[in-house]
Amino acid sequence: MKVISPRVHGMLDYGTIALFALAPTLFNFDGPYATACYVLAAGYLLITLMTDFPLGIFRMIPFPMHGGLELVSGLALLAVPFLFGFHDDNHEARNFFMGMGMLFLGSWLLTDWRADTHTHTNPRNSMMPNHQH
Numbered sequence: 001m002k003v004i005s006p007r008v009h010g011m012l013d014y015g016t017i018a019l020f021a022l023a024p025t026l027f028n029f030d031g032p033y034a035t036a037c038y039v040l041a042a043g044y045l046l047i048t049l050m051t052d053f054p055l056g057i058f059r060m061i062p063f064p065m066h067g068g069l070e071l072v073s074g075l076a077l078l079a080v081p082f083l084f085g086f087h088d089d090n091h092e093a094r095n096f097f098m099g100m101g102m103l104f105l106g107s108w109l110l111t112d113w114r115a116d117t118h119t120h121t122n123p124r125n126s127m128m129p130n131h132q133h
Contacts, residue, residue, distance in 0.1 A: 001110070002111060002112035003110050003112075004112065005112060005115055006063055006111075006116075007054040007055065009053065009107065009111045010053055010054055014048065014055065016044060016103070017041050017045045017048065018041075019100075020040045020044065020100075021037070021038065021041040023096060024037050024038070027093075027096055029092070029093060033086075033090065033093045036080075044073075047061065047066065047069060052117055053066070053117040054117065063113060064114065067108060067111060070104050070111075071104075071105070071108045074101045074103075074105035074108055075105070076101070078097075078098055078101035078102070081093070081094040081097055
């Protein structure tokens with residue numbers, strides 16, 4: 001059941017970016033855990049801004065490709081604590097990264113990746129004369 005539209009998915013993306021950016025403060029992460037959160041927030045912001053969907057700006061990444069990146073990211077986030085050996089060292093970081101992995105996978109499962117992403121006019125295109133939508 002695909003209940004998340006491209007627009008709602010965009011809202012979730014921006015919320016996820018904020019959560020990654022705030023996680024070091026919210027969960028007292030420092031060092032590599034904080035750095036990873038900031039890098040993930042910046043990278044995910046870039047991907048979201050570049051995605052061709054209602055809340056994207058540059059619209060260079062097809063929405064289904066965004067979905068593929070989200071699937072890979074979700075699996076990677078689940079594996080990160082084990083790949084980098086902190087599954088026993090920092091339980092808060094382990095739980096955060098694994099929780100985010102589950103969130104990504106849940107979002108991937110519930111998003112309609114084949115939905116029409118152009119149901120709303122791109123504001124940049126609406127200023128162009130005689131533009132066909």
